[in-house]
Amino acid sequence: MGRIEARNLTKTYGGKRAVDDLSFTVEPGVVTGFLGPNGAGKSTTMRLMLGLDHGGGQTRFDGQPYSRLTHPMRQVGAVLEAKAFHPTRTARNHLAMLAAANGIPRQRVDVVLDHVGLTDVAGRRPKTFSLGMGQRLGLASALLGDPHTLILDEPANGLDPQGITWLRNFLKSFASTGRTVFVSSHLLAEMGLMADRLVVIGRGRLIAAGEVQDFVRKASHTAVIVRTPQADRLVEALRARQVPAESQGDGSLVVNGLDQAEVGELAFSAGVVLHELTTRTATLEEAFLEATGGSEEYVAQLGQASVQNPAAQNPAAQNPAAQEVAAQLVQPATPASSSSSATPPSGESR
Ligand SMILES: Nc1ncnc2c1ncn2[C@@H]1O[C@H](COP(=O)(O)OP(=O)(O)OP(=O)(O)O)[C@@H](O)[C@H]1O
Numbered sequence: 001m002g003r004i005e006a007r008n009l010t011k012t013y014g015g016k017r018a019v020d021d022l023s024f025t026v027e028p029g030v031v032t033g034f035l036g037p038n039g040a041g042k043s044t045t046m047r048l049m050l051g052l053d054h055g056g057g058q059t060r061f062d063g064q065p066y067s068r069l070t071h072p073m074r075q076v077g078a079v080l081e082a083k084a085f086h087p088t089r090t091a092r093n094h095l096a097m098l099a100a101a102n103g104i105p106r107q108r109v110d111v112v113l114d115h116v117g118l119t120d121v122a123g124r125r126p127k128t129f130s131l132g133m134g135q136r137l138g139l140a141s142a143l144l145g146d147p148h149t150l151i152l153d154e155p156a157n158g159l160d161p162q163g164i165t166w167l168r169n170f171l172k173s174f175a176s177t178g179r180t181v182f183v184s185s186h187l188l189a190e191m192g193l194m195a196d197r198l199v200v201i202g203r204g205r206l207i208a209a210g211e212v213q214d215f216v217r218k219a220s221h222t223a224v225i226v227r228t229p230q231a232d233r234l235v236e237a238l239r240a241r242q243v244p245a246e247s248q249g250d251g252s253l254v255v256n257g258l259d260q261a262e263v264g265e266l267a268f269s270a271g272v273v274l275h276e277l278t279t280r281t282a283t284l285e286e287a288f289l290e291a292t293g294g295s296e297e298y299v300a301q302l303g304q305a306s307v308q309n310p311a312a313q314n315p316a317a318q319n320p321a322a323q324e325v326a327a328q329l330v331q332p333a334t335p336a337s338s339s340s341s342a343t344p345p346s347g348e349s350r
Contacts, residue, residue: 001062001148003061004026004049004061005025006023006024006057007023007059008056009048009058010055010057011041011045011204018044019048019055019204021205024199024209025209026199027180027197028148028149030175031172031181031183031194031197033184033195033197033198033212034046034199034201035186035191035199037186040186040204042154049151050151051065052080061075071102071103073102073147074147075148077141077142077143079138085134086126087125088127089126090123091122091123091137091140092123094126094141095137095140099144102144108146109144112140112141113140116136116139116170117136118133118136130158131157132158132163135156135158135163147179149180149181150179150181150182150183152182152183153184155183156185164190168194171194183195188284189284191212191284192283197210197212198211216282216283216284222281222282223255224254224255224258224260224263224280226253226254226263226267226276226277227252227275228274228275229273230272230273233270233272234253234267234270237266237270237272241258241266243256243257263277
C-alpha cells in the first residue's frame, strides 16, 4: 500500500527536454527525497505524476494512475505550490470547503489545523500569511483526506529553522506509520537530514536512486582518523601493507582503505600507542560530489577556461547532468530566483 511507480516520464517545453525518460519507484514507510538543482525538472516531474501536465510516461499509485483513483484526496495528498489559496476565505473556511467538496468529515479540519500548528490563526485569511504559514496550510489541505501518500514540492521553502525541524519530524513520523512521502528539495544538507531514500535528478534525467546511507557509503571512501605519538612507526606499518596514510596539519593521520578495527589491530601489532581512532564518514554533499566526479577542485574551476577533466578520474563525471547538479548543489544556499524559494535566515518570510 502506498507504492509509487513512475515510468519513462518525459516532458518537452519548446524543444527542450525538462524531464527526460525518468523512471523511479517510491516506497512506503520511509521519506524519499527528490533532489536536484533549480530547473532540474522536479516540479515538472511532480506535475506529470499527478496528471497536472501532459507528457510521456506514466505514474501508478498502488497500480492506478492518479486520474483513476476513486478518492484522490484520501489516497494522495499533494502540495505543489505554496499560497495557492482563495485570498479572502479564512484558513478554516478554505479547509472546510475543501472537505465538503471531497466528502471528507468536517472534524478533519480542526485535526489538520492542529497537526500543522495553525489553530491559533485559523480565523485569518491566507493572504495575510507568511510563506511558511502558507506552506503549513498547504500541508493541512494535503492531510485533510488522511491520505497514505504525500507529494510535496519544496515544502521547506519559507519555513524558519524551527519550522524546518518541525517539518522534518512531521514527515518522518508520517512515514513511520507505513505511509509514503515523496518530497522535493534543492538543498542537499536538508535532504541528508530528512530523507531515508533519494531520487536524484539533473537536467530531467535520473542520476541516482536508493538509500541515502548506501549513496553516501558507495560514493565516498570512508577514512579513518588516527592520532598517535608514534606516527612514523604507524605510517611504516601501514606502508608495509600498501595502505596510504596522509599527515594532517593538526598532527593526525588520515588512513584510507582500512576500517577502524583494521587500523586499530595493525597499530596494536606494531606496538603503536593510539590517542584517537575515529571513522570519518562523508556528508551527503561530499558523497554527491564524489559520485558525480564533481570534486571541489573541479567545481571551484567551473566557468574558467582551464577546467580539468574529472572524467579522467571518475567515469560518472562523464554525465553532464551530474556535473551540473554537483556544481549547483555546492554553491552556498542563496535565495532562489522564484518567489516561493526564498528561505530567510530567521522568521518565516512574507
Ligand atoms: N511552463 C513552462 N514553460 C516552459 N518551460 C518550463 C515550464 N515549466 C518548467 N519549464 C522548464 O523546465 C525545466 C524544469 O523546470 P522545473 O520547474 O520542473 O524544475 P525544478 O527542478 O522544479 O526547479 P526549481 O527547484 O527551481 O523549482 C526548467 O528548464 C524550466 O525552465
